Amino acid sequence: MTDSSTPAVDIENAAKRYGDFTAIKSMSLSIRDNEFFTLLGPSGCGKTTLLRMIAGFEDVTEGAIFLFGSEIEQLPPNKRPVNTVFQNYALFPHMTILENVSFGLEMQGNSRVDAHKRAGEMLELVQLSEFAQRKPAQLSGGQQQRVALARALAPSPRVLLLDEPLSALDLKLRKAMQIELKHLQRETGITFIFVTHDQEEALTMSDRIAVMSAGELQQLGEPRDVYERPRNRFVADFIGDTNLLEVAITDIADNLASCHVQGGHQIQCGASEGVSKGMTAHLSVRPERLLLSAAPAEEGSLRASVKENIFVGTDITTLLTLDGGPDLTVRTSNSARGAARVFDPGADVFVTVEAGAARLLIN
Amino acid sequence: MSAKTDVKAYRGFFTVTLICLFVLYAPLIVVTVYSFNDSLSITVWQGVSLRWYADVFTGVESAKFKTAAFNSFSIALIAATVSTLIAIASATALVRAGRFRLRLPSMGLIMLPIMVPEIVLAVATLIFFNSIGFTRGYLTILVAHISFCIPFAFLPIQARMQGIEDTYEQAAMDLYASRAQAFRRVLLPLMVPGIISGFLLAFIVSLDDFIITNFVKGAGVETLPTAIFGSVKQGIKPNIMAISTMLLAVSVIFVAVSYLAAKWDNTKSHLKTDPAR
Ligand SMILES: Nc1ncnc2c1ncn2[C@@H]1O[C@H](COP(=O)(O)OP(=O)(O)OP(=O)(O)O)[C@@H](O)[C@H]1O
Ligand SMILES: [Mg+2]
Numbered sequence: 345m346t347d348s349s350t351p352a353v354d355i356e357n358a359a360k361r362y363g364d365f366t367a368i369k370s371m372s373l374s375i376r377d378n379e380f381f382t383l384l385g386p387s388g389c390g391k392t393t394l395l396r397m398i399a400g401f402e403d404v405t406e407g408a409i410f411l412f413g414s415e416i417e418q419l420p421p422n423k424r425p426v427n428t429v430f431q432n433y434a435l436f437p438h439m440t441i442l443e444n445v446s447f448g449l450e451m452q453g454n455s456r457v458d459a460h461k462r463a464g465e466m467l468e469l470v471q472l473s474e475f476a477q478r479k480p481a482q483l484s485g486g487q488q489q490r491v492a493l494a495r496a497l498a499p500s501p502r503v504l505l506l507d508e509p510l511s512a513l514d515l516k517l518r519k520a521m522q523i524e525l526k527h528l529q530r531e532t533g534i535t536f537i538f539v540t541h542d543q544e545e546a547l548t549m550s551d552r553i554a555v556m557s558a559g560e561l562q563q564l565g566e567p568r569d570v571y572e573r574p575r576n577r578f579v580a581d582f583i584g585d586t587n588l589l590e591v592a593i594t595d596i597a598d599n600l601a602s603c604h605v606q607g608g609h610q611i612q613c614g615a616s617e618g619v620s621k622g623m624t625a626h627l628s629v630r631p632e633r634l635l636l637s638a639a640p641a642e643e644g645s646l647r648a649s650v651k652e653n654i655f656v657g658t659d660i661t662t663l664l665t666l667d668g669g670p671d672l673t674v675r676t677s678n679s680a681r682g683a684a685r686v687f688d689p690g691a692d693v694f695v696t697v698e699a700g701a702a703r704l705l706i707n
Numbered sequence: 708m709s710a711k712t713d714v715k716a717y718r719g720f721f722t723v724t725l726i727c728l729f730v731l732y733a734p735l736i737v738v739t740v741y742s743f744n745d746s747l748s749i750t751v752w753q754g755v756s757l758r759w760y761a762d763v764f765t766g767v768e769s770a771k772f773k774t775a776a777f778n779s780f781s782i783a784l785i786a787a788t789v790s791t792l793i794a795i796a797s798a799t800a801l802v803r804a805g806r807f808r809l810r811l812p813s814m815g816l817i818m819l820p821i822m823v824p825e826i827v828l829a830v831a832t833l834i835f836f837n838s839i840g841f842t843r844g845y846l847t848i849l850v851a852h853i854s855f856c857i858p859f860a861f862l863p864i865q866a867r868m869q870g871i872e873d874t875y876e877q878a879a880m881d882l883y884a885s886r887a888q889a890f891r892r893v894l895l896p897l898m899v900p901g902i903i904s905g906f907l908l909a910f911i912v913s914l915d916d917f918i919i920t921n922f923v924k925g926a927g928v929e930t931l932p933t934a935i936f937g938s939v940k941q942g943i944k945p946n947i948m949a950i951s952t953m954l955l956a957v958s959v960i961f962v963a964v965s966y967l968a969a970k971w972d973n974t975k976s977h978l979k980t981d982p983a984r
Contacts, residue, residue, distance in 0.1 A: 421881050422880045422882075428877075432874060437875075447892075448883055495882070499882065
């Protein structure tokens with residue numbers, strides 16, 4: 345047995361090329377045992393490809409992948425202690441639900457009786473016992489999804505790969521399944537590698553998130569970390585909503601950078617690594633960390649005028665224009681407290697950036 | 708569909724339908740009806756009887772027809788079985804082996820017997836057998852039938868296979884099945900409707916073949932089509948119509964079975980899903 349500090353999956357400089365096209369650029373990342381790990385990125389960024397490399401359906405063009413410390417390149421998919429929940433579920437249409445779930449167990453060498461018994465337990469776990477004798481086509485999308493999950497979990501893999509398993513479900517069911525999945529991961533202690541292009545899903549479910557774009561790892565970290573301290577413009581923009589302002593650095597003192605925004609506005613923020621006086625960079629500020637007020641706050645506020653208020657249920661989104669400068673989005677909670685900070689279109693207001701909320705990005 | 712845009716609303720729809728049906732089925736109906744004619748003549752109706760059916764089994768030509776029927780059905784059965792097995796293997800290779808350089812030429816080679824005029828194939832087969840000194844007889848017919856049945860068995864199997872996502876096999880292998888197990892437990896069962904349909908098609912094509920059989924058969928070895936042709940050359944007797952009607956019945960049964968096989972397809976319409984990537 346491996347000790348708990350050995351990563352479940354260790355990807356070392358792994359690259360994948362299809363002819364001239366590079367789907368995964370030399371990538372290194374370590375996925376810990378018992379972790380709920382999420383691969384997040386826009387469509388076509390290589391999430392499925394990376395998953396298929398781990399499962400064994402794609403060769404690794406360069407570099408290596410280790411599973412609990414051992415190199416797996418030579419192992420065919422059926423010899424890897426890894427199971428997959430496919431994007432389209434891929435339930436065997438000619439088999440009943442019970443046969444589907446017991447398939448892996450039988451292939452592992454369990455007797456049919458034992459396999460069916462364990463499969464029955466798995467179906468109980470996902471609350472589908474009454475459908476055991478149906479065919480996949482006779483189930484709803486959400487039920488099929490749970491069968492796929494039960495089928496992949498039944499052989500007790502050490503790593504479970506989930507390729508956008510919730511993308512076909514409607515919002516309500518998806519939320520319910522998110523909680524169920526998270527639960528299941530905690531209970532079983534199996535390492536989950538979860539693929540999604542939905543940043544909210546990634547933030548709510550993961551222990552750690554790897555943000556990918558165009559076959560490259562952009563940032564790796566805990567959800568809060570990735571959300572609050574994006575490393576570059578792509579991550580800031582892809583995860584959550586943000587205001588990206590082009591700024592010129594006019595001064596750096598005490599690790600604080602003075603940023604000049606078009607229209608003569610000044611914003612102070614923590615100088616990140618690589619920032620120097622005189623350069624231009626981008627400032628990312630989350631809309632919920634901007635405050636509107638009728639009078640300027642003492643820390644310094646920016647003058648702006650309100651363009652429009654958009655009601656989004658829990659929040660009110662205010663679009664405004666900095667005097668002589670770019671547009672900004674501000675989000676205020678839809679509550680009695682928040683109502684005091686909402687102004688009618690056309691009103692002149694002051695915008696305050698919460699302390700520590702602005703983040704300087706140089707690429 | 709609204710009644711106004713329905714094809715039935717087109718002028719002349721009914722007439723065209725009648726003409727088509729008439730052209731397609733009139734000869735068959737005539738043969739079927741007259742096979743029950745109680746007359747020596749094939750054109751004068753003299754009342755209903757089964758005498759020509761009895762004649763097929765007990766008449767002067769009955770021995771000849773029995774042997775021919777045995778030859779026809781045994782050859783069709785073996786040829787359909789063997790060609791279906793070959794077709795399963797080729798379809799698996801051509802649909803599942805990804806892109807390889809000789810894929811298109813291979814496909815062309817398999818389909819060739821359908822494209823080439825049958826008479827050319829017949830002559831070629833005959834010359835081939837002669838040149839290797841293969842004595843003409845039952846075996847030459849069988850080998851020739853196997854070879855020209857392959858594309859007919861191949862087509863439905865290939866069509867079926869193309870509709871099966873390869874994620875099913877991947878899912879099977881992901882669940883610890885070896886390649887062979889994934890094929891046997893997942894791919895093969897999913898292909899069954901295509902296989903049945905391919906087998907039936909090959910069977911009918913073999914049963915029905917005349918030109919190639921006539922060229923490669925040895926003296927004295929007859930199949931039903933060549934036996935019927937032999938009889939007809941001495942003048943059409945009503946017993947030929949009885950045999951033809953029985954062959955027609957066999958065909959109808961096969962078509963019906965093939966239709967039921969497609970219906971029995973236990974996977975429903977779940978095969979076409981979005982690719983996983
Ligand atoms: N077999 C292949 N041959 C060539 N290119 C491929 C192949 N498979 C995938 N690609 C390319 O690799 C890139 C990454 O594909 P991948 O399926 O991993 O994306 P993804 O991140 O899973 O996207 P999505 O969210 O849409 O599922 C895409 O640009 C795709 O076109
Ligand atoms: Mg994908």
